[in-house]
Amino acid sequence: MKKSIALLAGLLLCVPLLRAQSKAEAAQYARLQKKPAVKAAEKFLRQFPASVYTGQVMRWRDSLLFYALSPEDAQGVRAFAQAHPDSPFREQAAARIKAHNTSPVSREEAGQTAATASDVPLLDAIGWRKDNTDRLLALDASLQLHILSPAGQRETTRTLPVHSLQETPPPPSLVLPMEIIAPLENRYYLHFGYCNGEEEYVEVLYLPDEDILHQVLFYGNPLPRAQGEAYRIEGQCPEMMEGLSPTAEVRWLNGRIAENPSLVAISRADLLTDNAIRWWMERNAQARQQQTAKLTFGQLDPASSLVSAYKKAAKEKGKRGAAALLDIRGYTVICTGNAQGEYTLVWCEPLCRNKRRDPFLNTIYFDSDGTTLHLFYYKGNRTFKRKISLTSQTLRMQP
Numbered sequence: 001m002k003k004s005i006a007l008l009a010g011l012l013l014c015v016p017l018l019r020a021q022s023k024a025e026a027a028q029y030a031r032l033q034k035k036p037a038v039k040a041a042e043k044f045l046r047q048f049p050a051s052v053y054t055g056q057v058m059r060w061r062d063s064l065l066f067y068a069l070s071p072e073d074a075q076g077v078r079a080f081a082q083a084h085p086d087s088p089f090r091e092q093a094a095a096r097i098k099a100h101n102t103s104p105v106s107r108e109e110a111g112q113t114a115a116t117a118s119d120v121p122l123l124d125a126i127g128w129r130k131d132n133t134d135r136l137l138a139l140d141a142s143l144q145l146h147i148l149s150p151a152g153q154r155e156t157t158r159t160l161p162v163h164s165l166q167e168t169p170p171p172p173s174l175v176l177p178m179e180i181i182a183p184l185e186n187r188y189y190l191h192f193g194y195c196n197g198e199e200e201y202v203e204v205l206y207l208p209d210e211d212i213l214h215q216v217l218f219y220g221n222p223l224p225r226a227q228g229e230a231y232r233i234e235g236q237c238p239e240m241m242e243g244l245s246p247t248a249e250v251r252w253l254n255g256r257i258a259e260n261p262s263l264v265a266i267s268r269a270d271l272l273t274d275n276a277i278r279w280w281m282e283r284n285a286q287a288r289q290q291q292t293a294k295l296t297f298g299q300l301d302p303a304s305s306l307v308s309a310y311k312k313a314a315k316e317k318g319k320r321g322a323a324a325l326l327d328i329r330g331y332t333v334i335c336t337g338n339a340q341g342e343y344t345l346v347w348c349e350p351l352c353r354n355k356r357r358d359p360f361l362n363t364i365y366f367d368s369d370g371t372t373l374h375l376f377y378y379k380g381n382r383t384f385k386r387k388i389s390l391t392s393q394t395l396r397m398q399p
Contacts, residue, residue, distance in 0.1 A: 021051065021052065021053075024047075025044075025047075025048050025051055025053070028040070028043075028044050028047070028048075029044065029051075029053045029057070032044060032057060032060060036060040036061075036063075036064060037064070038061055038064050038065060041057050041058075041060050041061035041064075042061060044057050045057055045058065045061070055088075058086075058087070058088065059088045062084055062087040062088055062089050063089070065080060065084070066080060066087070066089045066092065066093065071096060072100075072132060074097070074100040074101075074131035074132050075131060077093055077096045077097055077100070078097055078100075078131075078186060080093055081093040081094065081097060081185075081186050082186075085185075093186075094186055097186045098182070098186075100129070100131055100132050101129050101130060101131070101180065101182075101188040102129055102180075103126070103127030103128055103129040103134060103180070104127065104129075104134070105126075105127025105134065105136065105150065106127070107125070107126055107127075107177075109127070110125040110126050110127045110136050110137075110138075111124075111125045113125075113136060113148070113150075113151070113152045114136055114138035114146070114148060114152065116152060117148060117152030117153070117154065118138060118140070118146065120140045120141070120142075120144075121140060121141050122138050122139065122140050122141075123139045123140060123141055123172075123173075123174040123194075124138075124139050124174055124177055124178045124192070125137065125138040125139070125178075126177075126178045126179070126180065127150075128147075128180060128190070128208065129180075130188070130208075130209055134150050135147055135148060135149060135150065135155065136148040136149070136150065136152070137178065137190060137208065139174070139178060139192070141171055141172070142159075142171075143159070143160040143161070143162055143172055143194070144157055144158070144159050144160070145157065145158045145159075145160055145190075145206070145208065147208060158208065158211055160204070160206065160213060161213075162196065162202075163202045163215040163216075163217050164196045164200055164202075164217070165200065165217070165219055165238075166196060166197075166199075166200070169196040169197065169200070170196055170197045172194040172195065172196055172202075173194060173195050173230075174192065174193075174194050175193050175194060175195050175201070175230040175231055176191075176192050176193030176194070176203065177192060178190060178191070178192040179191050179192070183205070183249075183252050184248055184249065184252065187207070189205045189206060189207055189249075190204070190205070190206040190207075190208055191203075191204065191205055191206075192204050195230070195231050198222035198231065198233070199219055199220065199221065199222060199233065199235075200217060200218070200219045200233075201217070201218045201219075201231055201233055201260075201262075201263060202215055202216065202217050202218075203215070203216050203253050203256055203257065204253075205249045205252070205253060214247065214249035214250055214253060215253075216237060216239045216250060216253035216254060216256075216257055217237065217238060217239065218233060218235055218236070218237045218257050218260075218263045219233070219235050219236065219238075220233050220234050220235015220236060220266055220274070221233065221234050221235060221274070221329070221330060223264065229262060230262075231262055232262045232263075232264070233262070233263055233264065234264040234265075234266055234270075235263075235264075235265075235266050235274075236265065236266050236271060237254065237257050237263075237265075239253070239254055240254050240257070240258075267305070268303065269303060269304055269305040269308065270304075270305045270329065272300075272301045272303060272304035272305070272306075273304045273305045273306040273328065273329055274329060276298050276300055276301070276304060276306060276345055277306075277329060277331055277333070277345070277348055279298050280296070280297075280298045280345050280348045281348060283296040283298075284296055284348070287395055288349055290395070290397070291396070291397040292394065292395060292396050292397065293394070293395040294393065294394055294395075295346075295347075295388065295393045295394065295395055296393065297344050297345060297346055297393055298344065298345040299342070299343070299344060299345075300335065300343040300344060300345055302341065302343065305328065305329075306328055306329075306333065306335060306343075306345070307335075307337075307343045309326050309328050310324050310326065310335045310337060310343060311337075313325070313326045316364055316365050316366050316373075317366070318336075318366045318370045318371060318373075318390070319366075319369070319370025319371050320338060320370070320371065320390070321336050321337055321338035321339070322336065322337055322338075323335065323336045323346070323364060323366070323373055324336075324337075325361065325363070325364045327351055330350065330351050331348050331349065331350055331351055332348070332349055332350075332351050332352065332360070332361050333345060333347065333348045333349075334346045334347040334348075334364060334373065334375070334388075336390065346373070346388060346390065347373075347375070347388060349361065355378065356380055357379075357380070358379065359377045359378070359379040359384070360377065360378060360379075361375055361376070361377055362376055362377065362378050363375075363376040364376070367387075371389065371390045371391050372387055372388070372389050372390070373387065373388045373390065374386075374387055375387070375388065384397075384398065385397075385398040386398065
């Protein structure tokens with residue numbers, strides 16, 4: 001009995017809410033029902049935005065606006081979609097916009113036409129339709145984008161800068177063919193991906209008409225590839241750094257990078273190690289080719305994987321600390337550490353892969369002064385030695 005009384009009370013409370021429409025609201029809705037009109041519908045929506053009739057009035061208004069447009073009016077349909085993103089006709093508008101921006105030209109036809117018209121080697125070519133106007137897009141080996149007529153006449157050329165951290169990057173190789181996509185609402189972009197050698201992967205979104213380019217780079221160390229895999233890199237993406245405020249396009253590209261199984265994000269510890277090795281190699285680039293050289297040692301972050309490996313490695317004790325020889329991240333390195341918890345990268349060279357033909361660093365030990373390191377190398381049956389003074393940071397070659 002108590003439940004019945006409570007249910008009846010709840011229903012009675014709902015009645016005023018269902019009948020809360022004012023006389024003016026009901027009158028305007030009745031007039032619209034008899035004779036729908038855009039201005040009258042917009043007036044109703046402004047005056048009664050929370051009305052129970054809002055959905056129906058919006059449908060009347062948008063029906064009048066949408067079906068007044070020609071199906072081929074690309075600009076009109078896009079303007080409608082932008083002005084009314086929550087319209088009941090948004091799916092129909094999106095379908096029309098897609099048709100206005102989907103080329104009927106196949107990739108094979110585009111490639112044949114572009115190759116015939118071009119005087120440079122092409123990486124790829126596709127058909128491109130923008131607002132019912134058809135063209136061809138052809139990408140050459142220098143990342144120049146040629147915009148052609150359907151018959152192959154060149155209309156204009158856009159130079160897309162190669163995104164790279166290398167001072168002189170190798171010629172880009174296309175690893176993700178060109179396509180036209182709409183990842184962000186109803187805006188259609190050219191999308192593709194390329195590699196700069198084995199160490200860099202770049203993914204691109206580009207608006208050819210507006211000449212607006214978005215690129216995201218992933219760089220690092222190449223990893224062994226599976227059969228059919230064009231690239232595999234362990235590294236990082238600068239555009240994902242904390243503190244940045246990327247555009248919507250870059251956020252979308254970052255999501256692609258994060259989901260790409262061929263791109264392996266590096267740990268912070270390994271990143272610190274790679275940065276330390278890169279820093280040392282840049283400042284001591286000619287040391288291995290010289291009889292004597294002034295070295296620049298590098299201080300190591302205690303959080304790096306190199307310091308962790310040093311702590312576990314066998315060590316040679318010196319006057320001011322200890323030294324360890326170890327292989328890490330594709331390099332053979334010598335590190336020192338002391339009682340104060342300071343760690344230094346003293347020597348670094350690429351890891352030797354062919355020990356019968358190439359010299360490889362096999363052993364280190366301290367001289368009697370406790371500050372000079374002897375480095376023993378083997379090349380087949382022959383040996384030679386280098387010495388590094390930890391106090392003067394100098395290298396000397398010995399036969």
